[in-house]
Amino acid sequence: MKNIVIVGGGAGGLELATFLGNKLGRKQQANVVLIDRNQTHLWKPLLHEVATGVLDAETDAVSFRAHAHNHHFHFEQGAVTRIDRTNKYIELAPVYGLEGDMIVIARRIPYDYLVLAIGSKSNDFKTKGVAENCIFLDSPDQALRFQHRMLELFLKFAENNALSEIGEDESKQKLVEEGKVNIAIVGGGATGVELSAELFNAAQHLSSYGYGKIDPGHLKVTLIEAGGRLLPALPERISNSVQKELEELGVIVKTNTMITEATPNGLTTKDGQEISADLMVWAAGVRISSVTQQFDGLELNRINQIHIKNTLQTTVDDSIFAIGDCAFLLQSDGTPVPPRGQAANQMATLCGQNIVAMFDNKPLKDFTYRDKGSLVSLSKFTALGNITTGKKSSMTIEGRLARVAYISLYRLHQQKLHGCFKTGLIILIGRLNRFIRPSLKLY
Template identity: 55%
Template sequence: MTTPLKKIVIVGGGAGGLELATQLGRKLGRHKKAKITLVDRNHSHLWKPLLHEVATGSLDEGVDALSYLAHARNHGFQFQLGSVVDINREGKTITLGELRNEKGELLVAERKLPYDTLVMALGSTSNDFNTPGVKENCIFLDNPHQARRFHQEMLNLFLKYSANLGANGKVNIAIVGGGATGVELSAELHNAVKQLHSYGYKGLTNEALNVTLVEAGERILPALPPRISGAAHNELTKLGVRVLTQTMVTSADAGGLHTKDGEYIEADLMVWAAGIKAPDFMKEIGGLETNRINQLVVEPTLQTTRDADIFAIGDCASCARPEGGFVPPRAGGAPDGYLRAEQHPGADERQTAEGIHL
């Protein structure tokens, strides 16, 4: 009697999920040792740290995005388009929501996908900390759709400026969050202005642009050494970016940002890139333990605390260190530990926090 293949389902095609599916597909899927399935709500993958380049137009999503279907075919795994709406831990199935087209017509009905091992790799979204007005007035850069929206609104502002030759004042753009996304977007905006000027946007120069970068902490790029943070601050200042540190935004409206210090930062376009949280729907999914920012709480083996057959990796997972603090997410690259699919968990924290032993 043939033993059925072990079903490994990975939810989320970001850096961590896609790399894991690729590695397991090569190691197990191609050799018929397991059935590997990747689930994502999008047809293609675009590395999230590049979204600021899509937003400013310096990167062509159509050229640089990776098709999940094509990649799955080439690397020994299967791809399912859809969003997870439920996890049945007793029946060991996940439910994928129905798919509809832009007209609202049903394409694929709600369906269930069985698993033996489930890996949640859903990444993170921006955390607005329930700041009033942010959802309504700021753009987030969590996915290509939002990046395209920013790009279109930016082009509209620059077109209006060029048509009126600046008669209505400068283009004011405010960015909240001094992490990598906020810093890179601030710098890339000036490159976008130069490019658009060369394309014929009359009067559009860096003097036409007012960029304000707002950071609540003591310095931008807080995860990097102070020397690098300081150098980045200086470079942005040279470009003409107004960098505000130790400045907390208390609310946003259609015309700009209100700060705790009482300043009102006028802005035609606002981006919120401060803080992260796991997607809201994960808060109660499957009865799994989550923390205050919706991350799944995991053991050092990356198994969730309430179900040993469900793992979580990357920004959607929270792994506490025995000595205190948390293991940082490492979704950018899946190491060899991911490949040991038949090995029982039992390595030390450093090994298991970097790889899944299924």
Template identity: 45%
Template sequence: MTAEIVIVGGGAGGLELATKLGRRMGRRGEARITLVDRSPTHIWKPLLHEVASGAMDSSVDQISYRAVARHRGFHFVLGEFTGLDREAQTITLNAIIDGNGQTILPERQLSYDYLVLAIGSITNDFGIPGVRRQCQFLDSPEQAQHFHQNFLNTLMRVNSQRRTDPDACARIPIVGGGATGVELAAELVHASETVHEYGFSQADRSMLKITLLEAGPRLLPALPERISRDTLRELKELGVDVRLEARITEARADALVDQDGHEIPGDIMVWAAGVQGPTLMEHLDGLSLQPNRMLKVAATLQSVDDPHIFALGDCAACPQEQGFVPPRAQSAHQMADHLAGNLRRAMQGRELKAFQYQDYGSLVNLSQYSAVGTLMGGTSRGSLRVEGRLARLVYISLYRMHQIAVFGWFRGLLMALTDRLHRAFKPKMKLH
């Protein structure tokens, strides 16, 4: 009897795992691989800040799950995961309703022999009053696109105001000095300069007042301190107002309030501080979770409560020597590769291997201006500091490697070439 392997979540880890299993087992009839996601298309999450700024057009760069499934030997099911029955070994998917309230697909159940949860994470608002209601998040392509439209509208308004008031500007406070907040700040500065070429005659860096707020003593706390210092210097040169040890206690309709009662005015307020598991993690039929809603897994990536359930990526609390595997794209990539082997071992009744995370360094991309980071982190040779064009080239290559992992070398390189040609002809920024 063919084993049913169901993967919930088509992010970096989930999609890469589906393609690996489809190629190794799906095509050979050893297992039926099913990928489930609530969206029909995939965007690499580390690039959502580029979707938000307009540097990336998600309608062009998104990947169709169904198209990948056809070529890579797995099945795709569109639907939102809402529940789990461990005894029956089934998951529940919500009904799909169209804009007129008509049911396209009813509520459904999918059976599994092995279930893999790859549902990522969302930004943690820490229960701070007003944040969920007043701030914008970048957890999904839809949220990034919503931000982009608001950002464009704000630029148009300020461009018009500056004809009579040269000091008019858009105020954008960003909470969170991690990679998302830092990269978004740089992308927005670049966007304010780029729109000048497309009819925004009053546009320049001064039309934006970007304030980056970090509760800790330095930016990028997960990276070496010298990288934090370099990034701080670069952002200040771009005109970003960086405030460290600024803890937000309330979000109001037009301002954030810090621990000292100071107000930071905002026309668009962005929250990019901390991560937690999605709320649906609370509906996993009693599986053990961390306080931040991440699923507790053993080193084999199996749930500590159920050997038929695995997790990878941001939603998995996988222990390592010091704490847990960090929620990064490289973690999801490594977990997908490891789990492909462990699922085969599980089907064959063999002992599963423990996952060991390898830190290959971290990079932060400051739009077209610069990039900084480290390579070979965690190896016996230590780490190599990189910046400028070399760092940006390596940063771009991470996305290319994701495309190759999904499509294979030939199709992946063709996509890279197509993207390069497309960028030569399309506008530098999405303008709608």
């Protein structure tokens, strides 16, 4: 029985493992193995909701082990450290527990076909102080770290407010009058924009849960973008509309502003301006892990992406595929496939079909990226975006229709993982939880 190993349990990797498990693993035509450093999967575009407490990661996360059991594949926890193409195995680093003790030793996992879907991380461009003082939103753990820090700041604000109400001395009252929950976000892409809006939604909910009266004037959110406008992947009209909506909420938007340093107290711009902040998020740009340099001679570009052919196979080894953000493929117009979620989903679908075709001795299909448009959600306030209606035409949508389209993207992902019936039950349970659970995660 041949071994199919998939490294990376993001949206593309997990969808691929589910498809191949159901298609080949169930019939015992192949041993399908999914590898990830974490034990659970959460759809990455939802991390800004986890960061503000609007979404409970423990409720929506998918257990890799349980999902593997239900869909006829195996799961191995660990981080890949190198590939041996001659002997066809990958090496995994040991797994350590919370107390630092080794739980699982380093291992070698053999493969006949290998799919690399390791995704990307936030790129700090080696900016001084960012790694030490800013929070990235690449994983649920990082999102939860942000949420805990955010709740601490709001609690501090509430306590200061209480001091004012009970008549504390003038100096403390002055502190209250000037006090704000001060958050800075670097990066005007979808993550930064959606997090900015979600913070104001969270603030409204916190007012109902004992954090005192919080109005937009008590929350200072600064959104910083090095480029000339927010959301460069979207048409300029939509970008301008998004900026207007954010500014009406109270977000301070700074474009054409490059950050050169992050300190514990804020950010420094290229022109020397100081932007004070108690909590900072870095969501500017993406990078690929340098671990790809240990992948035994696979062709890489300057940012460590893996060169692939139109069939999604690597340029130097037909038994190895790469999909998603870590893959580099030039389109017919000479531009690379963008590192976007829809590209990873489309690659996962074709990769699964091509691997099945290899088992059936059928020709492989070439990948063609189809841009279906872009959507951005400004929390409960509104949603905007454009959807592709033809090869060279698109339609702008906003409001309720855009919100429904935005939510449907996640539902399609769930449907690929769980099927229509289970996804319907998940939706029903989610609606019931609105009446049972608090509207915001408070711990």
